[in-house]
Amino acid sequence: MTASELVALPAKEVLKRFKQKTLTPSDYLTACLSHIEQVNPQINALTAMDSDAAVKAAELATMRYAKGQPIGPLDGLPIGVKDLQDTKGLLTTHGSQRGRAYVPDADMPLVARLRAAGAIVLAKTNVPEMGAGGNSRNPVWGATANPFDANKLAGGSSGGSAAALAANLLPMCTGSDTGGSLRLPAALCGVPGYRPSVDVIAHPTRPVGWSGISVLGPMVRTIDDLLLMLDICQNADANDPLSIPAKAGRFGDITPRDLSGLRVGYSEDFGGAAVDQGIRETFKARVAHLAPHVKACVAVDMNLGDMDRVFDILRAESFVAAFDKGVQDTPEDFGPHIIENVELGQTFSLADRAWAHLEQTRILRKFNALMTEFDVILMPTVPVSPFEWTTSHPEMIDGTKMDIYYRWLALTYRGSLMGGPSITLPAGRDHHDMPFGLQLLGAVRGDEALLSIAKSVETLFAASPETARPVPDLQNIPPTQTDLRAFVTHPPIFKTDQGDESLALSTAV
Numbered sequence: 313m314t315a316s317e318l319v320a321l322p323a324k325e326v327l328k329r330f331k332q333k334t335l336t337p338s339d340y341l342t343a344c345l346s347h348i349e350q351v352n353p354q355i356n357a358l359t360a361m362d363s364d365a366a367v368k369a370a371e372l373a374t375m376r377y378a379k380g381q382p383i384g385p386l387d388g389l390p391i392g393v394k395d396l397q398d399t400k401g402l403l404t405t406h407g408s409q410r411g412r413a414y415v416p417d418a419d420m421p422l423v424a425r426l427r428a429a430g431a432i433v434l435a436k437t438n439v440p441e442m443g444a445g446g447n448s449r450n451p452v453w454g455a456t457a458n459p460f461d462a463n464k465l466a467g468g469s470s471g472g473s474a475a476a477l478a479a480n481l482l483p484m485c486t487g488s489d490t491g492g493s494l495r496l497p498a499a500l501c502g503v504p505g506y507r508p509s510v511d512v513i514a515h516p517t518r519p520v521g522w523s524g525i526s527v528l529g530p531m532v533r534t535i536d537d538l539l540l541m542l543d544i545c546q547n548a549d550a551n552d553p554l555s556i557p558a559k560a561g562r563f564g565d566i567t568p569r570d571l572s573g574l575r576v577g578y579s580e581d582f583g584g585a586a587v588d589q590g591i592r593e594t595f596k597a598r599v600a601h602l603a604p605h606v607k608a609c610v611a612v613d614m615n616l617g618d619m620d621r622v623f624d625i626l627r628a629e630s631f632v633a634a635f636d637k638g639v640q641d642t643p644e645d646f647g648p649h650i651i652e653n654v655e656l657g658q659t660f661s662l663a664d665r666a667w668a669h670l671e672q673t674r675i676l677r678k679f680n681a682l683m684t685e686f687d688v689i690l691m692p693t694v695p696v697s698p699f700e701w702t703t704s705h706p707e708m709i710d711g712t713k714m715d716i717y718y719r720w721l722a723l724t725y726r727g728s729l730m731g732g733p734s735i736t737l738p739a740g741r742d743h744h745d746m747p748f749g750l751q752l753l754g755a756v757r758g759d760e761a762l763l764s765i766a767k768s769v770e771t772l773f774a775a776s777p778e779t780a781r782p783v784p785d786l787q788n789i790p791p792t793q794t795d796l797r798a799f800v801t802h803p804p805i806f807k808t809d810q811g812d813e814s815l816a817l818s819t820a821v
Contacts, residue, residue, distance in 0.1 A: 351789075698746045
């Protein structure tokens with residue numbers, strides 16, 4: 313097997329070969345590092361790395377497998393961690409000049425669980441500044457490009473993770489999602505991205521602990537790998553009042569759903585969001601591909617309420633909680649998106665906040681009623697094909713002006729309001745020959761049921777060239793016309809520093 317074939321293997325296959333002693337963690341890591349050296353400069357998905365520590369960790373894992381004594385289900389597997397998430401001893405900048413020398417002295421709980429399972433934290437993955445926005449570029453590391461075309465964006469805020477997976481740099485990465493940070497870049501790069509129900513993975517660094525719009529989640533290349541990672545990451549934490557205790561094997565035993573009895577609802581635009589006509593046509597083709605295999609496939613009205621204003625208020629609330637003091641004290645430390653969100657939050661009153669929580673509850677109850685009629689709701693994940701990464705966001709979609717920079721994420725952030733699970737699956741290519749993501753929404757706390765459906769849809773789509781997961785030609789990535797580090801104004805400082813407490817949060821999108 314060639315090195316390029318080796319790094320393209322799913323995580324479960326790699327781990328299987330470790331156990332069979334047909335592949336060692338050291339040899340696999342060597343292949344990954346060589347591949348990263350060749351490809352990462354073209355897409356800038358990985359930021360801070362600790363190759364020396366990873367090599368040593370892989371050597372220890374190799375010895376454990378030789379003795380038949382792996383320390384956990386991920387022993388020896390190199391992973392990437394989103395640069396909003398603290399990693400002990402590894403530079404964690406949050407894409408902000410305020411964190412360009414910040415080296416945490418402890419892992420965040422999600423990372424700690426993965427490391428305890430044997431995973432080797434090799435690298436951090438790129439993000440927008442403080443996770444604000446759907447384009448992963450920042451003043452510390454620059455921009456992340458799409459592996460299908462380095463002139464296009466990879467999405468955000470988990471853009472580095474999505475691009476790293478699509479380019480086979482790593483087999484498993486972490487992400488987080490408020491308004492689409494897992495789903496958006498996964499769709500744009502052609503990999504699965506899962507937003508679990510709010511109680512599945514403890515998120516004790518959430519700025520507003522009782523608000524469930526921000527969650528943590530896995531990013532991988534297959535649903536089987538997603539289930540493996542999710543089973544390890546599920547947990548409770550006293551500092552996250554919304555989390556619940558893990559149930560051993562909760563996600564490891566999920567089997568594919570029989571599609572013949574499936575009741576499918578679908579919407580092209582999630583209640584009237586702006587969607588490009590080419591994306592609508594691609595979506596309709598995917599629905600038509602699925603329809604003959606299910607019991608029912610019916611168009612549904614997803615206008616559940618004033619979802620945009622609710623999200624504006626709840627999101628702004630978390631930005632004020634996280635960044636208000638910093639913006640007031642040192643506004644020069646923050647980019648325009650952070651300042652814009654804080655200023656928006658300051659325009660809302662207590663009455664606005666009360667209305668938003670009431671409306672969010674009404675939206676949830678309407679969605680719950682809808683889900684008594686359907687097993688899953690389908691829609692596009694992203695309203696446009698990937699555009700140039702030099703553009704922050706689309707200003708116009710299908711004749712509709714975007715009134716704020718994140719409005720183009722309405723297809724994903726509207727689903728965040730219910731607190732339930734949603735997943736994007738790679739489903740072929742769109743009208744511009746770029747990856748197309750199909751979004752599936754499940755019932756609140758219906759994670760197992762949604763993932764069972766996702767396994768079946770993944771299998772069905774993989775059987776057809778039109779709908780199978782697209783794979784980039786990594787030997788011929790169209791090169792970017794603009795230096796990916798052109799936006800760097802405050803490069804990272806590689807030294808140990810205690811950093812600022814205000815960085816201990818994971819705001820996303």
